[in-house]
Amino acid sequence: MRYVHVEFEFPPAVRHPMHDFLDGGDGRRSELLTWRRLPDGTLATLFRVAAPREPYLDRLREVEAIERFETVPGEAPFYLKAYERLGGPTERFLDAFVDTEYLSVPPVVFRPAGRLSFGLIGPPDQLRDALAAVPNPIAVEIDRIGSYGGGRRLAGVRLTERQREALRAAHRVGYYEVPRTGSVDDVAASIGCSSSTAGAHLRKAEAALVDAFLG
The missing domain is CATH 1.10.10 (Arc Repressor Mutant, subunit A)
Structure with missing residues (x-):
């Protein structure tokens, strides 16, 4: 199986409000562990959040597209399950991978400055079309490519x-x-x-x- 680790950069104009929240302090990040698009179009997600809990949840309540959420008690990092109505840049970004055989390798890591990274496994001939379908002005960079060997991968770790x-x-x-x-x-x-x-x-x-x- 071919493994590709890809880094994306979302400019402020197309950045999710909760992604923007990560710019507010050192060491903030969130990891999307699993997700599912429900039949009604809602996106159900499970996050691990490394950010101040109450300020994060206060900001989440202000996001109109978030229909509801629940959390596991505890301070950062904490776990969050959320339901969001899709639309706009988020939906267009996900749609780039809908008609491919690529499977994501969690976690999907969100970091400050609009950076997002995750791994994919799938046929190499579909990679170019999938990345070409990522909507402008989101920047795309392939960080690693090779065979997938399983095991724990620390997606989002930035090493020179x-x-x-x-x-x-x-x-x-x-x-x-x-x-x-x-x-x-x-x-x-x-x-x-x-x-x-x-x-x-x-x-x-x-x-x-x-x-x-x-x-």
Whole structure:
């Protein structure tokens, strides 16, 4: 099965109000875990939300398209089930994938600045048509492509290519073995940089992965 991880950027004019809410503080994000379009056209969704609970719910109550919602008690991150009347940019975005064999690989991750990312599995020959059908002015970028091997994927984790290269090198030289058989110096030699630079790449990549895993 072919796996594609895609990043989208929604400009303010076509951004969902709750996506806009994520711009209001550091570390805010929401993850769409599962969803279903009901026969009456309503979209039923289950979210995991990493944002201040009461301000988020207060903003949600102001969104006219939200018909009802319920939550699991607790502070952030919390779980939210919502029912929304489809229409406008959200419906046009979903329609881009309706007539394809692509299946999404949850979670669909919403981050500040209108960024959204998720994985897809399906036939490669349908990818171009699906992405071409994404309505303007939503920007599209393919982040990863390859074979799908299952397992937990931390969709939405933003690593630079150099950070990814450092992680791969660290794994290759035994830096993550127990007991450790490789050093930061070995990673630096493998990717052609100083030890301090290699260490910085590893720390930043590890911090991003841990933050995503713990929410």
